[in-house]
Amino acid sequence: MGRITGDEPALGQSGQGDWFAEVSGQEPMLGGQRRPRLDRELFWDLLDMDGDRRLTAAEVILEQGAGRFYGAAMIAVLAPGARYFQPGRLWKMPYSYEHKLAAMDSLMRLDPAHALAGLVVALNNQDSGIQRIAIWFIGQLETEEAQSALLTILDDPRPELRYVAFYALSERWGLPALKRLVSPKGYTVSEAARVLGRCLETPRVLDPLIVALREDRESAGDKELAQTALIEAVVSLVQHLGDQDKTLAVEALAALLDNRRTSRIVADAAVEGLRRIDTPDARAAAIRYQSGHDTLDRLAVNEQPSGNGQHFQRT
Numbered sequence: 001m002g003r004i005t006g007d008e009p010a011l012g013q014s015g016q017g018d019w020f021a022e023v024s025g026q027e028p029m030l031g032g033q034r035r036p037r038l039d040r041e042l043f044w045d046l047l048d049m050d051g052d053r054r055l056t057a058a059e060v061i062l063e064q065g066a067g068r069f070y071g072a073a074m075i076a077v078l079a080p081g082a083r084y085f086q087p088g089r090l091w092k093m094p095y096s097y098e099h100k101l102a103a104m105d106s107l108m109r110l111d112p113a114h115a116l117a118g119l120v121v122a123l124n125n126q127d128s129g130i131q132r133i134a135i136w137f138i139g140q141l142e143t144e145e146a147q148s149a150l151l152t153i154l155d156d157p158r159p160e161l162r163y164v165a166f167y168a169l170s171e172r173w174g175l176p177a178l179k180r181l182v183s184p185k186g187y188t189v190s191e192a193a194r195v196l197g198r199c200l201e202t203p204r205v206l207d208p209l210i211v212a213l214r215e216d217r218e219s220a221g222d223k224e225l226a227q228t229a230l231i232e233a234v235v236s237l238v239q240h241l242g243d244q245d246k247t248l249a250v251e252a253l254a255a256l257l258d259n260r261r262t263s264r265i266v267a268d269a270a271v272e273g274l275r276r277i278d279t280p281d282a283r284a285a286a287i288r289y290q291s292g293h294d295t296l297d298r299l300a301v302n303e304q305p306s307g308n309g310q311h312f313q314r315t
Helices: 040-046 051-064 067-078 097-110 112-123 128-140 144-153 159-173 176-182 186-196 203-212 220-238 243-258 264-277 280-302
Strands: 083-085 092-094 303-305 312-314
Touching: 040 051, 040 067, 040 097, 051 067, 051 097, 067 097, 067 112, 097 112, 097 128, 112 128, 112 144, 128 144, 128 159, 144 159, 144 203, 159 176, 159 203, 176 186, 176 203, 186 203, 186 220, 203 220, 203 243, 220 243, 220 264, 243 264, 243 280, 264 280
Parallel strands: none
Antiparallel strands: 083 092, 303 312
16 A cells, blocks of 8 residues: 555546536445445334334344434434335325334333434424323433423423323432422412422432422412422522522513512512522512512502592592
8 A cells, every 4th residue: 555645536526526416325434334225114114003013023123223223213213304215106195103103112222222203303393292202202211411402392382292291200309299289279289388398318309399490280279289399399499509590480470570470479488488588689689579579568558449430549
């Protein structure tokens, strides 16, 4: 072999500097080996709802060392609008609901290290069933990135997706009380909040507690009971946590006070909680609310009905 001068063409270039127009996917890799070809029978077995067939296909592929290659094929199936040629048809057919469910399971078996990316792709489908299953599978991944994804989903405006994230986190952290935070019953939520307010070994439990403060309940009484218990749990937790968590708690309680639909009982609990947190921001939020509330009380007192009860006189 001649001496390398540094003027040789880069990989993918001819000696004259022309780029190849396209690649076929079958070019030899360094070392002379060809890229694996997709075995259509194995591919469709991976998309079969028969669990034994999927498992057998996955074992064969893993023995071949082609898990990531077929995992990428599963991610392509999960893409919104993904289609395939069906024998006897002149146009492509969309992959079915069952195909996508099987693809998620196969992806988890074949390439767990890159499964999160594929499950995020699945979340972009419009089918809520596919989205919910994708969230559940995300909960099975043991990475910090998967946990962060679940915590992000807690802020999704769609309650059906938030609820699955609550359940997935509950299983992940071994905290059955966590899934009870989405109960419509105030008593159930309040009991769960009391348990979670003592879970100092799971600091991220603060996030779902704060999210649960915004959930609707079956009745105003249920909502009031749940929110007062959740406020107590949040305040109890942040007493032992850092400044960043205290800031999150203060923002959540201040948002309750800014919401005109918040009941007086819940508002009073939030003000008391801010005073217990006792950071500058917490004190400022409590004072701001109390000042505004006192002003409204004075206006209400000073507006007295006249003798006929139809007009008000301001003193």
